[in-house]
Amino acid sequence: MTDASPDLILDARDVSKVFGGLTAVGGVNFGIPRGGIVSLIGPNGAGKTTFFNMLTGLYKPTTGRIVFDEKAITGGRPDKIMALGIARTFQNIRLFGTMSARENVMVGEHARMRAGLFGSILRTPRVRREERHVSDKAAEELAYVGLPPNTFDQLAINLSYGDQRRVEIARALASDPKLLLLDEPTAGMNPQESDELTALMHRLRDERGLTILLIEHDMKVVMGVSEYITVLDHGEKIAEGLPEQVRNDDRVIEAYLGKGAVHE
């Protein structure tokens, strides 16, 4: 990704994160073209999730600047960044356990709702309409990600692992994001579920015009879905490019398989 790239929905420049003496992410430049499906890969501990957390505001970058949709979001509050249009899922599923699938997705719509304290107490017609609308929209999103309708009102923690992943994606979609960050969405999925998820990602981009950034370990998924791949190792960007280029990059192979693997 060069500076000349005209339409980046997200542009991170020289972003680092230092925890005490540990540099988790060091001076990474990273851009995501609008409407693209981009992957961030790397061995465990490479700093991928830390990078995600900086994009979504959970961590403040130690250095660097992040621009999303022409607005600076560096070190901004997570809820504000979410309201601007970046939604995410988590590596270890973080659904609200005592809520139904539908309620979980309704929480995702929080930033798009307007009911305040007094409106909620009085339950004005506008607030009632909004609640109904949000509940219907939650059902639509759940159907869109392929959750069976009879599970909408079941508790999230009683759903199968794959379905929980779907609910998490639906919850992220509920806020009508422009950029969707998926942190290892196929972890723990069987091959069939992984394929379905890959198809879903394509649909999201094609039907809704979403841009997707993916952290993923399953190379079949990564190579199958990504248009562009960035590789992190020890907090630094060691390679980027098209799937073909990355697959054959010496440093990437070394990072994954160890020194010496390249020459055999």
Add this chain to the structure above:
Amino acid sequence: MTAAMGNRNVKIAIFLVGLFIVAILPLFFNESSGFIDDCTLALAYIVMALGLNIIVGFAGLLDLGYVAFFAIGAYTMGWFASGFYAEADIHVFVGEFASSIPGIHVNFLIVLIIAAAFTTLAGIVIGLPTLRLRGDYIAIVTLAFGEIIHRIAINGDEVQIAEGFPLTNGRQGITPVDKIDLPFIEPFTSLNLRPWYWVALALALFVLFVNFRLRDSRLGRAWIALREDEVAAISMGIPAVKTKLLAYGTGAAFGGMSGAFLASYLNTVNADQFAFSFSIFVLAMVILGGLGSIWGVVLGAVALTFINYRLIPDVLNDVPNKVGLDFDLSELSFGIFGFLLVIMMVLRPEGLIPERRRQMELEQGIGTGDTELDLVEP
């Protein structure tokens, strides 16, 4: 759908019948009976416990300084509706009697609103420094806040807001406090407790209504989300600071309203009323009834009020004497509450009437893991 609606109608019918019985209850007792007195106190404590339930039960912020809001509400009544500031001569919509004496005398309903406003502000003041803290630390800060307010109440007689206007009257208390005097109704007296009971009932119904509405709202969902997984909640667009402050603010407002009512009802605003033990008293109502469970908290408030004001001092007080011990049982009342709580924690930690979500959280350990983000950067 129809089954659910039928169920709903049954619930409403049960509620209305119950409400009718509660509303006509004082008519079966003497106007100044001790029973109505206890019931009125119980209703005022329901208001407080439901207020605290918003903070602790809904939002999951352990507040050990709730007495501060009782104090601020009560002092609002003392400042704006008594002869305490005798040098002032302000009368706003009050009856003949209050109009004839010096001091600041403002109509009860207006004081109620001022008390709610003051305590909301105090709730936000205590909320702000705690928002960066995790569970146990919130408890410590709120505990300190309650104690600070208590100390100010004790020593406030030395603090002059202006010449002749001390902040509080310390341990002597501000007394008498104006009795409730509403338009179209005869002024309240301490001889007829029925009107007090009905005003307390109206307050309790109002708070009950607000509790139900908030629980099933956008805000209620946001509280559950923050309580169970703060990281996920803020990542889903919930503003943590604002949402928690709304819990503190509304919860505090009800403590203040109840405090203003009690100041008038008890006819005194005395620094000794605002000790730490009162915070625990109200918290015990919430925990005994069931965290977050609205009807549970109501039950907890009624139960503890009657244990504290009737069972221990009247019924069981001379039990130690009968077995040859030389003390009154009422000296042990907090020991008894502590014992009750221990029994509850062992036998039924989710409370008398458990709330579904809270019970799940307790049994499955939801919201106890790594759910809060350390927002303080290294």
